[in-house]
């Protein structure tokens with residue numbers, strides 16, 4: 140299966156929220172990484188056929204998704220950034236409700252719901268009201284509802300916002316397992332969400348796709364640009380003014396700064412192994428995602 144984007148643009152008045160994205164996606168997890176406002180949600184909504192491109196095309200195996208109508212929706216599972224959960228519904232009732240909206244027969248839905256509740260590890264909570272679940276549990280119900288129709292394309296927009304680290308790991312593992320024979324598109328600004336599971340990372344900035352590569356290649360790309368520097372407290376502001384500074388660790392014998400720089404930033408600077416958070420800092424000159 141191949142999802143192809145060709146010069147996709149979405150404009151709101153004179154704002155180019157998505158500005159000419161061209162790429163191809165096949166089975167596996169793709170992590171869309173970008174700062175707030177970089178256009179991830181706008182792109183996800185177009186991929187979910189909730190909105191249409193202002194110009195450009197999105198095709199699935201050569202057919203424009205906007206023209207496929209229900210045939211596309213039947214292949215699609217979508218967990219939007221904000222989803223209404225009906226807090227008085229139990230987990231099970233909520234899933235039956237979504238299944239009926241998707242046009243599933245009750246009998247088929249029953250088997251699928253049991254299977255999915257098990258898969259997202261909520262069997263003990265199936266009779267619990269949605270309002271009583273933690274954020275992570277709600278997101279897992281969100282994934283379950285998106286998987287009801289056994290979609291071949293799963294789109295999840297910022298799924299880990301508000302989850303604690305343990306819930307994030309669980310969610311990540313769940314997506315990795317799901318992605319075996321599906322296209323999974325995940326948008327996030329948290330590097331660790333996709334570090335281990337993404338086949339490729341797509342970096343978005345100002346509506347544009349500025350990089351698309353495997354995590355390993357992206358890291359390799361900045362290999363000689365990540366430095367560790369020993370400094371005195373008084374030197375820290377100077378480094379911060381001149382360089383992109385990541386971690387600052389204060390130790391017994393001084394301060395260690397992690398610096399992203401094309402050139403060696405100090406005589407005592409040494410190159411250190413790169414991680415994806417360095418990548419985020421390299422591309423987005425701002426605070427590193429949690």
Ligand SMILES: Nc1ncnc2c1ncn2[C@@H]1O[C@H](COP(=O)(O)OP(=O)(O)OP(=O)(O)O)[C@@H](O)[C@H]1O
Pocket residue numbers: 151154155156173174175176177178179180181182297
């Ligand atoms: N309906 C709209 N009307 C006007 N501007 C919009 C609309 N939707 C998005 N935008 C603008 O388009 C840009 C991209 O927004 P988008 O929500 O796609 O970014 P994002 O990367 O998903 O950010 P976030 O993580 O904050 O959701 C932003 O500047 C946003 O203000």
